[in-house]
Amino acid sequence: MSDDASYELLGFDNVLLPVGDLGEAVRFYERAGFPVAFRLDEAGIALLKVGKETPGVLLRADEELSHRPPSWGSARVWLEVRDARVAAEALAAAGIQPLGAPFPVATGWTIEFTDPWGNVIGLTDYSKRPELGRQT
Template sequence: MSDDVSHELLGLDNVLVPVGDLGAAVSFYERAGFPVAFRLDEAGIALLKVGKETPGLLLRLEDELSPRPPVWASARVWLEVRDARATADALTAAGIPPLAPVFTVATGRTVEIADPWGNVIGFTDYTKRPELARRP
């Protein structure tokens, strides 16, 4: 790419997440701790908040999408949390089992979940690299 600043990457916009049932998806993600910013059933979308940032997870209804298990060779979205172990406990209490036990990564710990359509969301903390965390 050239040095043209018009092509400079400035940050994330929304992350689109395909789902087969908008109501069930909103319910699942609310149980996982995501507040709903807005929901437009007639458009088949709902935006979920991620922290104090404006972009979020944009659930998008795909009529032909049926429930499926997660596939390793697919994109994953990881979100920062203060404590991945506490997040794993809260998810389990909400009826959302982690895909695997909490595991160690370069910055700290991570736990992953999958929605009914196989979309994988990870929650990672910065306990090993607190200087990189959004909040101390």
């Protein structure tokens, strides 16, 4: 953005993922290790916590997805973890099949998996470049 911009990007707010069944989605993501911040069935939404940040992954029920995959490309979201290889083991232990083995990236390692509606979640670490990761 140019120097004369009237606004500045400060960070991420919620990442929205469309799902076909809110209850099934919440159970799936809980198995994957995502804690639920809140759930409003009447609104068809549930917010999953991501670290200590207020924004998170917002699941939104979409009736059109209840019987078929979306007609658009799937969302792909990567989230930081301490160790992606440990995360891969935890996913497998929870019965969630990763898309493959952990693979190296410029900052460390990444493992990806999909939810039942085709949204791709990547869990990536900064083991090769810890100075770029979140300091905990």
